[in-house]
Amino acid sequence: MKTRAVVSLSRRDLLKAGGALVVTFPFAPMLFAQSRQAQPGPPDANSIDSWIAIHSDNTATIYIGFAELGQGCSTALLQFAAEELDMDMQQLRTVGLDTHVTPNQGGTYSSSAMRRGGPQVQRAAAEARQALLSMAAEQLAEPVENLSVDKGVVFIRGSNNPALRYGDLVGDRQFNITFTGSAPLKDPASYRVVASPLPRHDIPLKAKGTYPYMQHQRLPGMLHGRIVRPPGQSAYRHGIQLVSLDESSIDGIDARAVVKGNFVGVVAQREWDAVRAAAVLQVEWDLPATLPGNDNLFSRMQAAPTNDRIARDEGDVSLFDTAAVKSVFSATGPYQAHVPFAPNCALADVTENSALVLCSTQDVYGTRNNIAGLLGLEPAQVRVQYHEGAGTFGHSCWDDVAQAAAVMSQHVGAPVRVQFMRADEHGWDTYGPAHIGRMQASADAQGKLLTYEYEGWQHHWSLVDTTLQTANGVAASEWPAMAAQQINPLVLGGMYNIPNIKLLNHHVDGLDYLKGAWLRSPLDLSFTFVSEQCIDDLAWQLGQDPCEFRRRNIRDDRWLGVLDAAAQAAGWQSGPAAANLNNDDIVRGRGIGLGTHLASWGGAVADIEVNKRTGQVRILHLYGAIDAGLTVNPSNVENQITGQLVQTASRMLLEEVLFDQYSVTSTDWNSYPILRIMDCPQITPVIVQRKNEPPMGAGEEVMAAAAAAIANAFFDATGKRMTMYPFTPARVLQALA
Amino acid sequence: MAQQQAFILNGVETAVASEADTPLLYVLSDELALQGPRFGCGLAQCGSCSVLLDGVEVRACVTPLSAVLGRDVRTLEGLPSLYAETAGLDEVPEYTPLQTAIIEEQAIQCGYCYNGMIIKATELLNNNPSPTEAEVRAALNGHLCRCGTYPGLIRAVLKAAGSGGELA
């Protein structure tokens, strides 16, 4: 039997389970200690020394190639290391991501830190422990089986006297052994550190205000830079076309303009001078009508020639024609922005044959290649360091700002710090792309799904950032096809047993639209907004409870686990949707949904309230369950679920990038609002813990389920379906009319 | 060089050289190298740059230096000493009870917005030591959090106020 422990941790349980949450973390100040010789990386991934250093004071440094994005992954990855090394968390530290120091584990994408990084760190630690024990066995002339380790201290079995310490064996010297990945791992049943809700080591510093964010980094002799662009982007292909610039317009300010191709910036000794100069510099841009505007977006996308690909094709979907119950449903999802709370910032120091770049990239090695190409340097001449900024949730403007700093530093021959202003980040983001979904599905009279057909239209992500495009004249182009930018078979019907299914992807060429990139749970909210509403509609037509209908068609235990966990947490009452419609102005509804991203399992329930007179929607309560296999740090994951649910509420109610034919007009928090604390729903995060399954992502996998639950709750409350989000009052009133 | 100008920063008379029209935010983060108040929008929309000016939360990104001369400016860095003063403690603690509650609740994700959150919640608790959940929400409504940490923040503020830390 598979384990299915539904753990709903209340705050109080957490406190008990984790023991006293410590208020100080003794090693936190050393978080960013760079304790070994820096040289152009990546360090050899086949050497244990690239991953772990044991110090003479019996502490260890773990070199981790993943970015701490405020999701707590650096704490969770250290938990793996502590477990396998038999050391305490207090004995471990990690270092900041740096192409001269840390291994190349690929970018911190797709909730990869735990899924890819967890096993790597775990195996490296197990291998180091094995090596340490065989050294100890030799020194003590005892067989390895007679040795045990506690907090990095080796004991001979039967004796309570410490025999020696890890630090005595290799203290600050190299292991010089190959990482084979063959050392045996601990039995999950014996975990002491992994799967515990340990407090995150970055939080005390963040509460105190001493955490060193990217925005706080400075270099001696540094100038302040700002970019100068139209307030919002035009079509990606158009980029920026500079017509003329009048430098005398900033004569009264101690600042100067930096122009390279169509790239314009200003630099100044003092930050306020740079801000003022960027604001008053007279620049004329060529701004033709290159965009469809929000009103014509979807008609243009649907009329565009497309590159088509069948993502899944099984059985015979024409059985739809003769099915007992049918549903046809089309809907759209808007462009949405990352808009980190603080705009991106970068600091570059470029010389003739070297570049040092500090920025908030999710992928230091990827950014190194970009910068090298931009500056005409070799990758090994470029050093990129990661410093945490505000939570980014995908590809916001970190590459663009790093390139802008590098271009300006190369131009003026001094280190330059560039802070994007609010409009730079809002207006020049690589947005989560808009989507059109068209679906038809059917079931038999008993409520077994029979057919499922889905067609989706969207463009890909932008490959060339605006600085590279404008400064070097590199043409706009899109990323090649990859899973997360196309229709997703896991989310589109993947949770159900469906004998006849066909998924068709229409790739729209993105060059005549806004810039695009991955935004937390890319496209999935739009997918489930269509798919899970269509499934819900079948249940409703059959007069069946939507949760029961899903259970009947569920594919496996993992999906069932999250469905039941969310339903149970919400106290789901069985019955068909929209059974209590009435004429009150203010009505309530409850909905359920399933969804994920590229791995893991998510289920959600939403309670909402609709004001039929004003069109105002309030989300009252969201329940979200994630099965991410082994949950390494339940407290982190609970926080991640909370953040995902709040962000989903924001994305479903408020978020839409606005643009006319000329440019984006969402350039600040008024023109692109996000959810405020007054409107924040009650949140119930639920973890489905599976200690014997590999760890997966938990940073984005319940959003699609929650989006669907909200949409289905709207139907339950009103008997009407929304076909566009966000649920603005105007759209709601139109749907109800 | 601008003429000598000064204000009280976290209880200490502090002279600065920035031009009088410079927004206080750049004086604090560049000339004085403080890390509490930080840039978020420059438009008074987000609360990232908040400080207490004579005990009242203001947005340092739109407050010129000239407006604070001779006045009392309190940043995140100065909250433990302010707490020690008001609570009559002999020693300045490392954290205020609010900061401790935030850590205990593990409320923070990226934490960038927490300068403003802590400044604003401190102002609230100074004026209203035992706020209701609705009052906490109303007070903090002008402060954004992109990471969606509002639920933990509300728990922490209520906990610091002695209200038990449970949502109503």
Ligand code: FES
């Ligand atoms: S930076 Fe001052 S309110 Fe946003």
Ligand code: FES
């Ligand atoms: S914790 Fe990241 S913006 Fe609030």
